[in-house]
Amino acid sequence: MATQVEIARSGNISDEIRKVAEDENLTAEDVRKGIADGRLVIPNNINRKSRIVGIGKGARTKVNASIGTSTDIIDFDMEVEKARVAEKTGADTLMELSTGGDLDEIRKRVLDAVTLPVGSVPLYQAFAIAIEKYGSPIKMPPELIFDVIEKQCEDGIAFMAVHCGINLMTIERLKKQGYRYGGLVSRGGAYMTAWMSYNKKDNPLYEQFDRVVEILRKYDVVLSLGNGMRAGAVHDSSDRAQVQELIINTEIAEIARDMGCQTMVEGPGHIPIDEIEANIILQKRLSNDAPYYVLGPIVTDVAPGYDHITAAIGASLATAYGADLICYVTPSEHLALPTAEDVKEGVMAARIAAHVGDMIKYKKRDKDLAISIARRDLDWDKQFEIAITADRAKEIRRERAPAKEETCTMCGEFCALRMVSGYFKKDAKKSMVAV
Amino acid sequence: MATQVEIARSGNISDEIRKVAEDENLTAEDVRKGIADGRLVIPNNINRKSRIVGIGKGARTKVNASIGTSTDIIDFDMEVEKARVAEKTGADTLMELSTGGDLDEIRKRVLDAVTLPVGSVPLYQAFAIAIEKYGSPIKMPPELIFDVIEKQCEDGIAFMAVHCGINLMTIERLKKQGYRYGGLVSRGGAYMTAWMSYNKKDNPLYEQFDRVVEILRKYDVVLSLGNGMRAGAVHDSSDRAQVQELIINTEIAEIARDMGCQTMVEGPGHIPIDEIEANIILQKRLSNDAPYYVLGPIVTDVAPGYDHITAAIGASLATAYGADLICYVTPSEHLALPTAEDVKEGVMAARIAAHVGDMIKYKKRDKDLAISIARRDLDWDKQFEIAITADRAKEIRRERAPAKEETCTMCGEFCALRMVSGYFKKDAKKSMVAV
Numbered sequence: 001m002a003t004q005v006e007i008a009r010s011g012n013i014s015d016e017i018r019k020v021a022e023d024e025n026l027t028a029e030d031v032r033k034g035i036a037d038g039r040l041v042i043p044n045n046i047n048r049k050s051r052i053v054g055i056g057k058g059a060r061t062k063v064n065a066s067i068g069t070s071t072d073i074i075d076f077d078m079e080v081e082k083a084r085v086a087e088k089t090g091a092d093t094l095m096e097l098s099t100g101g102d103l104d105e106i107r108k109r110v111l112d113a114v115t116l117p118v119g120s121v122p123l124y125q126a127f128a129i130a131i132e133k134y135g136s137p138i139k140m141p142p143e144l145i146f147d148v149i150e151k152q153c154e155d156g157i158a159f160m161a162v163h164c165g166i167n168l169m170t171i172e173r174l175k176k177q178g179y180r181y182g183g184l185v186s187r188g189g190a191y192m193t194a195w196m197s198y199n200k201k202d203n204p205l206y207e208q209f210d211r212v213v214e215i216l217r218k219y220d221v222v223l224s225l226g227n228g229m230r231a232g233a234v235h236d237s238s239d240r241a242q243v244q245e246l247i248i249n250t251e252i253a254e255i256a257r258d259m260g261c262q263t264m265v266e267g268p269g270h271i272p273i274d275e276i277e278a279n280i281i282l283q284k285r286l287s288n289d290a291p292y293y294v295l296g297p298i299v300t301d302v303a304p305g306y307d308h309i310t311a312a313i314g315a316s317l318a319t320a321y322g323a324d325l326i327c328y329v330t331p332s333e334h335l336a337l338p339t340a341e342d343v344k345e346g347v348m349a350a351r352i353a354a355h356v357g358d359m360i361k362y363k364k365r366d367k368d369l370a371i372s373i374a375r376r377d378l379d380w381d382k383q384f385e386i387a388i389t390a391d392r393a394k395e396i397r398r399e400r401a402p403a404k405e406e407t408c409t410m411c412g413e414f415c416a417l418r419m420v421s422g423y424f425k426k427d428a429k430k431s432m433v434a435v
Numbered sequence: 436m437a438t439q440v441e442i443a444r445s446g447n448i449s450d451e452i453r454k455v456a457e458d459e460n461l462t463a464e465d466v467r468k469g470i471a472d473g474r475l476v477i478p479n480n481i482n483r484k485s486r487i488v489g490i491g492k493g494a495r496t497k498v499n500a501s502i503g504t505s506t507d508i509i510d511f512d513m514e515v516e517k518a519r520v521a522e523k524t525g526a527d528t529l530m531e532l533s534t535g536g537d538l539d540e541i542r543k544r545v546l547d548a549v550t551l552p553v554g555s556v557p558l559y560q561a562f563a564i565a566i567e568k569y570g571s572p573i574k575m576p577p578e579l580i581f582d583v584i585e586k587q588c589e590d591g592i593a594f595m596a597v598h599c600g601i602n603l604m605t606i607e608r609l610k611k612q613g614y615r616y617g618g619l620v621s622r623g624g625a626y627m628t629a630w631m632s633y634n635k636k637d638n639p640l641y642e643q644f645d646r647v648v649e650i651l652r653k654y655d656v657v658l659s660l661g662n663g664m665r666a667g668a669v670h671d672s673s674d675r676a677q678v679q680e681l682i683i684n685t686e687i688a689e690i691a692r693d694m695g696c697q698t699m700v701e702g703p704g705h706i707p708i709d710e711i712e713a714n715i716i717l718q719k720r721l722s723n724d725a726p727y728y729v730l731g732p733i734v735t736d737v738a739p740g741y742d743h744i745t746a747a748i749g750a751s752l753a754t755a756y757g758a759d760l761i762c763y764v765t766p767s768e769h770l771a772l773p774t775a776e777d778v779k780e781g782v783m784a785a786r787i788a789a790h791v792g793d794m795i796k797y798k799k800r801d802k803d804l805a806i807s808i809a810r811r812d813l814d815w816d817k818q819f820e821i822a823i824t825a826d827r828a829k830e831i832r833r834e835r836a837p838a839k840e841e842t843c844t845m846c847g848e849f850c851a852l853r854m855v856s857g858y859f860k861k862d863a864k865k866s867m868v869a870v
Contacts, residue, residue: 071847072838099849124849137854178864181804183811183852190851197858232852233807234800273755274795299751300794301803301810303787304818305827309747313791316734316748320708334810335828336835337844352738356748359735360709365669368736369616372668375736375769376618383739392740393770400771403507409772412506414534414559416625417618419572423632429613 003220004042005260008035016042020054030058038257039289041159041264043093043117043222048156050117053092055264056291061319061354061361063090064119064293064327065347068097069106073337076106080113082343087114089347090388093159093325095119099128099187107155117158119224122149123188137191142204149215159222161266162212163188164205165249166228171196174229174241182233182270182301189228209252210259217261224293225249225256230269233301237271238279250287257290264291264325271297273317280321293325294318298333307333308342308349315350319357326350351388373432376417378406438655439477440695443470451477455489465493473692474724476594476699478528478552478657483591485552488527490657490699491726496754496789496796498525499554499728499762500782503532504541508772511541515548517778522549524782525823528594528760530554534563534622542590552593554659557583558623572626577639584650594657596701597647598623599640600684601663606631609664609676617668617705617736624663644687645694652696659728660684660691665704668736672706673714685722692725699726699760706732708752715756728760729753733768742768743777743784750785754792761785786823808867811852813841 007014013028017035020042021028031054034040040056055062065086067079079098086094096110096118103125111118126148130140152160166189174180174193184190192203205212216223229245231237249265256263265287271279276297283292296311297318303310311329319326330338330346338346358364367386374382380397384390400409407415442449448463452470455477456463466489469475475491490497500521502514514533521529531545531553538560546553561583565575587595601624609615609628619625627638640647651658664680666672684700691698700722706714711732718727731746732753738745746764754761765773765781773781793799802821809817815832819825835844842850 070844071849072842072844073835073847100847128849131848175859175862179859179862179867181811181867182807184855185851187846187849187851187854190855194855194858197855233810234794234803235807272794272800273751273791300787300791301806302790302822303824304822305824305831306783306787309744309784309787310791312744313748313751313788316708331827332831332835332845335831335843335845336837348741349744352735352741352744353748355737356708356735356745359669359707365707368669371736372617372670375668376616387737387739389738389740392766396740396767396770400508400767402771407507408770409505409507410767410770411622412508412535413566414506414563414622416620416622419622420619420625420629420632423629424610424614427610427614432614432616 001046003217003260003262004035005262008032016044016052019052020059024054024059026058034058038263039291041222041262041291043119043158045153045156045158045219045221047154047219048111050158051115053117056324057289059324061323061358062092062325063347063350063354064093064095064325065091065343066095066097066327067343069100070337071100074101076101076109078340079106080109082338082340083110083113085340085343086347087116089344090351091116091347093117093119097121097124099124103128107152111156119159119161120152120157121161121188121226122152123163123191127191138195138198140195145204146211146215149212153215153219153221157221159224160216161188161224161226162205163192163226163228164203164209164212164252165225165245166192167203167206167248168196170229170241170245170248173244177240180239181235182231185232186226186228186230188226192228209255213256213259213261217259222262222264223256225253225263225265227266227268230267230295232270234270234272234299237268237275242268246283246286250290253287253290264293267292267294268297269295270301271299271314273299273313276314276317277321280318280323284322291324292322293327294323295327296329298329304334305331307331308346312349312353315353316356319354320360322361326354348389355388376421378417436481438652438695438697439470440697443467451479451487454487455494459489459494461493469493473698474726476657476697476726478554478593480588480591480593480654480656482589482654483546485593486550488552491759492724494759496758496793497527497760498782498785498789499528499530499760500526500778501530501532501762502778504535505772506535509536511536511544513775514541515544517773517775518545518548520775520778521782522551524779525786526551526782528552528554532556532559534559538563542587546591554594554596555587555592556596556623556661557587558598558626562626573630573633575630580639581646581650584647588650588654588656592656594659595651596659596661597640598627598661598663599638599644599647599687600660600680601627602638602641602683603631605664605676605680605683608679612675616670617666620667621661621663621665623661627663644690648691648694648696652694657697657699658691660688660698660700662701662703665702665730667705669705669707669734672703672710677703681718681721685725688722688725699728702727702729703732704730705736706734706749708734708748711749711752712756715753715758719757726759727757728762729758730762731764733764739769740766742766743781747784747788750788751791754789755795757796761789783824790823811856813852
């Protein structure tokens, strides 16, 4: 069966390509070319058809929500609920990242619960099995990873973060730079680093990269090259270890693309706001414009409990400069497993950031224009129709309802808009009048 | 009695200057020079000594919280509670912006409740009295404004937003540009515009600007030149009306400074992220570096209910580019009068943004460094000691306590940091080891 890349390269338009073109207000030919050149991907799986979502050049910047158990909190119902909340709140993709309990079962339950494309990190399950069977992750036999990847593809995972670019050369950079202020925070990356350090062998996912690609291509799953060296502290941002892995990841991304596998590249993590532009430019340059999937980025380390906000600041800039998929961060990041409420707040913050960035990346500001005119004209129904945060906005207004329907309790009688508009009625340009 | 500006210009160091130098890790001479040149201000009042806060060049970027009744919700206890919450959550200054109820009484109660410097917008009270006495704000006799300014200075207000820069020339720009997508949203600005339009007279605060300055100087109150034309929609950002008012405001700021009155200039409002840098550069250039007080700025119009986040995005950039005082925005902005909980969330978001911006403006990242090392080393007490959001962070961790003290429920046994640190112990640079 031909993959999306193969269909696109043969000059044909798949249903998926047509759907993305429709959703993104692009021509089918633009999307086809984007897929063929590796600048756009559509996460999916021949075994599970999910909602069609285009990620990359020309497409609205997308938001991912990650959920999943830990060894401390294993509550499948809660994770399913979180998956549903993520979908309902407007996430475009979901990652199921459980590490506690029966990982095959929770994956199946989450895949059944949502229509979103679902991603995974197969190394988690491989290391979890190694701990269970052999007592330690460093005892993991390499074949196990490939088995897990195949199994998760069979189950219907649509995109997979695989840590292929972290190798002995990367570890050498880490040592020579004197380790890190924030240590290693990618679980897949840290465990694979421990495995390589203990076994004194290179990363099997790097050494046998073509096997990884072959499996994913068979199911037409998107390969997301994991950022195992991503900075977990702003002081580690863009360090030599991180950039070394990026070089390798973009080098092998080219191989995967040439083999007909849809591919994207992952980035950090923690970046101060004055380094975000350079980070995005570098990824885009090194990868020849592969879709870029960033986690946050979080822009300061001092605000645990509010990292949905620190990440929204970073994500708005990352999007403006060209990131294509934003992984949300919840208020519980660095502290505890998120609740369903955290998931909602995380998705909302990331959606706002992606919109703010797209206002720059695509100069797309039509919703901002329409809601501003409605706000000026005190048309509340219209404002709620356009707002991407309408549920919460309505709730706040309902809780503190104004004395007069057209105003709000912030200003009441003292409404600036109402006071002055009359004086400028005859001056208003046509473009400034509500349609 | 000599004002701070006069003391500084005579080459002397006041107690206030010494305190600011101490807090900001500057030399007293730097602060003296900043005050003398009008690049730094210390809001205060000879009738009410408040906490000493330096705003401007070289000083940590400060956060203002605004509270106050509306005509719809008049609950003095709640406003006093909000003022206390703002102080407790770490606001540096407070604005008391009531428009409903006995305005003298609520001002007095708020001034008694906090140690923060308290600001006001005297036009609100002047127009409120005009409505009560003469039936409409447009009937306001000019003398009334000066009386109100004097009364509020006597009461102990430390900084005052006065809308002096909005005049007939500004209104002409507004008409010629075809009004606005978002209308006028500054209450003082809108009411004064209505007053000028109806009375066909220029703004008394502009025409008799020296009287305004004389009163404020007498009490050594900081004049904050209000942004009556501030954009209330990203589509109105940096339009000709806004820039016209900025020209006038910076022109008269120079007059006020020359007269020995501490002065700052206010800015918007709503700005898309790609215009923030230009906005700050322009204010700094036109004003010869007067302290810049921005409201947010909010970077998109589509997220009511989450405008503490849209404003945090804008404020982090505004701070990075050089803004000196950030007015918080609460989740209730555009919808309803804020609650005490809204005040807390607004202050936290603005403090995070100011910190993120100061990481760039001053390359100040020592707290970020220390907390990152503590996080890597799983030292939770130290993390909570450094975090600017410690209360909420501790709460989240307590609600979902981990099985093992050193980890958290996000990863549990699957802790990346714990897994890998051992392998790099001997590589770690001295700077990367906890102190």
